[in-house]
Amino acid sequence: MWRISRSVASNLRQTRHFSAAIPGPCIVHKRGADILHDPWFNKDTGFPLTERDRLGLRGLLPPRIISFEQQYERFSETESVFLWLELQVESYRSLEKNTRGQPENVVSLAKWRILNRLHDRNETLYYRVLMDNIKDFAPIIYTPTVGLVCQNYGGLFRRPRGMYFSAKDKGEMMSMIYNWPSQQVDMIVVTDGSRILGLGDLGVQGIGIPIGKLDMYIAAAGMNPQRVLPVMLDIGTNNQNLLEDRLYLGVRQPRLEGEEYISIVDEFMEAVSTRWPKAIVQFEDFQMKWAFETLQRYRKKFCMFNDDIQGTAGVALAGLLGAVRAQGRPLSDFVKQKIVVVGAGSAGIGVLSMAKQAVSRMTGDNEVTGNNPFWLLDKDGLVTKARNNIELSAAPFARGFGPGEIEGLGEGASLLEVVKKVKPHVLLGLSGVGGIFTEEVLKAMQESDSVRPAIFSMSNPTTNAECTAADAFKYAGENIVFASGSPFGNVNLGNGKVGHVNQANNMYLFPGIGLGTLLSGAHYISDGMLQAAAECLASYMTDEEINKGILFPSISSIRHITTEVGAAVVREAVVEELAEGHGDIGTKELMHMSEEEMKEYVARSMWYPLYHPLVHEK
Numbered sequence: 001m002w003r004i005s006r007s008v009a010s011n012l013r014q015t016r017h018f019s020a021a022i023p024g025p026c027i028v029h030k031r032g033a034d035i036l037h038d039p040w041f042n043k044d045t046g047f048p049l050t051e052r053d054r055l056g057l058r059g060l061l062p063p064r065i066i067s068f069e070q071q072y073e074r075f076s077e078t079e080s081v082f083l084w085l086e087l088q089v090e091s092y093r094s095l096e097k098n099t100r101g102q103p104e105n106v107v108s109l110a111k112w113r114i115l116n117r118l119h120d121r122n123e124t125l126y127y128r129v130l131m132d133n134i135k136d137f138a139p140i141i142y143t144p145t146v147g148l149v150c151q152n153y154g155g156l157f158r159r160p161r162g163m164y165f166s167a168k169d170k171g172e173m174m175s176m177i178y179n180w181p182s183q184q185v186d187m188i189v190v191t192d193g194s195r196i197l198g199l200g201d202l203g204v205q206g207i208g209i210p211i212g213k214l215d216m217y218i219a220a221a222g223m224n225p226q227r228v229l230p231v232m233l234d235i236g237t238n239n240q241n242l243l244e245d246r247l248y249l250g251v252r253q254p255r256l257e258g259e260e261y262i263s264i265v266d267e268f269m270e271a272v273s274t275r276w277p278k279a280i281v282q283f284e285d286f287q288m289k290w291a292f293e294t295l296q297r298y299r300k301k302f303c304m305f306n307d308d309i310q311g312t313a314g315v316a317l318a319g320l321l322g323a324v325r326a327q328g329r330p331l332s333d334f335v336k337q338k339i340v341v342v343g344a345g346s347a348g349i350g351v352l353s354m355a356k357q358a359v360s361r362m363t364g365d366n367e368v369t370g371n372n373p374f375w376l377l378d379k380d381g382l383v384t385k386a387r388n389n390i391e392l393s394a395a396p397f398a399r400g401f402g403p404g405e406i407e408g409l410g411e412g413a414s415l416l417e418v419v420k421k422v423k424p425h426v427l428l429g430l431s432g433v434g435g436i437f438t439e440e441v442l443k444a445m446q447e448s449d450s451v452r453p454a455i456f457s458m459s460n461p462t463t464n465a466e467c468t469a470a471d472a473f474k475y476a477g478e479n480i481v482f483a484s485g486s487p488f489g490n491v492n493l494g495n496g497k498v499g500h501v502n503q504a505n506n507m508y509l510f511p512g513i514g515l516g517t518l519l520s521g522a523h524y525i526s527d528g529m530l531q532a533a534a535e536c537l538a539s540y541m542t543d544e545e546i547n548k549g550i551l552f553p554s555i556s557s558i559r560h561i562t563t564e565v566g567a568a569v570v571r572e573a574v575v576e577e578l579a580e581g582h583g584d585i586g587t588k589e590l591m592h593m594s595e596e597e598m599k600e601y602v603a604r605s606m607w608y609p610l611y612h613p614l615v616h617e618k
């Protein structure tokens with residue numbers, strides 16, 4: 001059940017070859033300088049002579065024609081000149097040399113600006129650079145740097161990306177949605193900016209997150225960049241600094257609440273589904289109350305999911321199952337793992353809900369009435385049934401009293417007490433609070449009942465991680481398995497030994513969930529489809545890798561893992577009779593595809609950045 005073949009790797013290579021062989025023509029309704037100023041059509045110095053003639057570009061470019069491959073090299077290695085502050089840097093790579101000794105944040109933002117400028121000028125080249133260097137660039141366009149970008153959005157803003165629907169647009173959204181220039185949109189990522197990573201309410205500045213997530217969709221799932229839409233629902237902000245900032249770009253009013261809030265989101269969802277009935281909407285970084293409320297409200301009505309609740313849950317479950325395998329135990333032993341989750345927000349509760357479902361499936365006990373293997377903590381400590389005004393979502397995981405409970409662990413017990421008394425197999429942080437896995441807590445994990453304790457410090461960005469990778473190996477011991485939400489380098493343990501650092505981030509699932517759903521044509525995303533995605537990720541790693549503490553694939557193979565996840569999602573939609581197909585491939589064709597054919601179909605459906613011949617049409 002947990003092994004899936006990787007023969008699709010060669011298919012991916014074939015797909016690339018296939019696309020490279022015959023890039024089809026692309027109709028353009030512009031001419032001359034308008035084309036050069038459109039990042040979608042612009043090829044910079046890459047326009048061949050025939051196109052320069054046909055499109056009125058002659059004389060508007062230097063005469064030398066530089067091929068796509070040469071442009072790519074030029075960007076990465078040699079010639080492009082960027083001025084940043086007083087820094088004269090020759091290229092992305094030389095920037096790394098020239099900024100040595102500068103604070104990390106400064107360098108990361110400089111890198112982001114270079115990439116962003118390329119995006120604003122030439123999208124084809126940008127996505128090629130991103131795809132081919134995803135390991136280097138994901139930390140720039142995604143976590144952790146995207147957090148910094150959101151925090152500094154006002155100063156960094158140059159060209160708008162995506163759409164903004166504000167509290168002031170009530171009643172106008174149905175017509176506004178038609179202002180978006182693309183005829184077709186497949187994937188939307190929407191936020192209200194209320195909980196951006198672990199950085200809190202960043203209001204309109206949170207638009208950086210949908211942009212970063214969709215860049216990952218393009219790089220990992222080969223979504224067509226012309227068919228994706230980042231959206232900000234600017235419903236106000238409760239961030240006092242932003243409210244007082246006269247240059248703040250969002251609506252300067254406190255967040256709407258209750259009916260006023262939900263009516264805005266309702267109107268947005270209706271507008272989207274009217275113009276693009278097949279579009280998938282990913283909810284991202286909503287504060288907990290609205291994350292759960294909107295998921296419940298829309299999940300059967302529209303094709304949508306909440307990435308922080310559902311995507312994170314699948315990735316964490318894959319990691320938890322990997323941690324069982326790392327101990328040399330059968331997967332069925334998952335039900336015996338003691339798991340402490342720190343953070344009872346949308347992510348923590350999502351993880352526990354999915355883990356509980358997995359335990360029920362394995363034991364056949366729907367309510368998990370036997371030994372409860374989960375301990376949940378929030379800002380007030382251990383959550384128990386004695387808690388006053390307990391959150392509805394946390395209630396199913398509150399510890400009770402009596403048999404099966406550990407003596408002396410009462411309501412509000414501290415993390416250190418819980419770890420010392422429970423001796424958990426897994427300590428998983430989704431609290432958004434940097435450093436709460438202190439030296440003492442990590443040392444207490446040495447007494448874990450596991451031969452290979454797992455420490456998952458999943459909060460983002462890096463500054464908000466519950467602990468660093470180095471501290472985890474230093475204090476909890478060299479035999480742990482470790483994962484973090486944002487990337488850390490592997491840890492040198494001395495004597496040639498390496499502590500492997502995994503990145504447990506929902507980026508390993510959301511692209512495949514979105515792409516698989518799109519290709520399946522399902523009108524909603526079932527629990528089964530999400531479970532199939534998680535199981536596919538869990539089964540991706542070999543026993544050899546798991547033994548080395550490698551629980552998640554390298555980000556360099558994200559397109560490959562996304563192909564597998566996407567195919568698993570489509571197959572499950574077919575099994576559940578939800579698949580209505582996409583484009584020319586209908587239900588029947590999907591039903592008759594073998595596992596391998598499905599993976600090939602998914603791989604073939606991915607967009608790949610190439611210059612297409614441009615054909616002008618008035």
Ligand SMILES: NC(=O)C1=CN([C@@H]2O[C@H](COP(=O)(O)OP(=O)(O)OC[C@H]3O[C@@H](n4cnc5c(N)ncnc54)[C@H](O)[C@@H]3O)[C@@H](O)[C@H]2O)C=CC1
Pocket residue numbers: 195196197198199287288307308312315342343344345346347348377378379380381430431432433436458459460461464484485486504505506507
């Ligand atoms: N690695 C990944 O793929 C993902 C990581 N995350 C990260 O998880 C974090 C939390 O996200 P959400 O659950 O959506 O946020 P949230 O705001 O809904 O929940 C945060 C929870 O942490 C608790 N908390 C706060 N201080 C605490 C403390 N000192 N001790 C214990 N618990 C404490 C709060 O009471 C609350 O229950 C964020 O940093 C986010 O970036 C979220 C989704 C995916």
Ligand SMILES: CC(=O)C(=O)O
Pocket residue numbers: 143196197198285307308459460485505506507
């Ligand atoms: C990764 C992600 O979705 C988050 O930190 O919110």
Ligand SMILES: [Mg+2]
Pocket residue numbers: 197284285307308
């Ligand atoms: Mg998120």
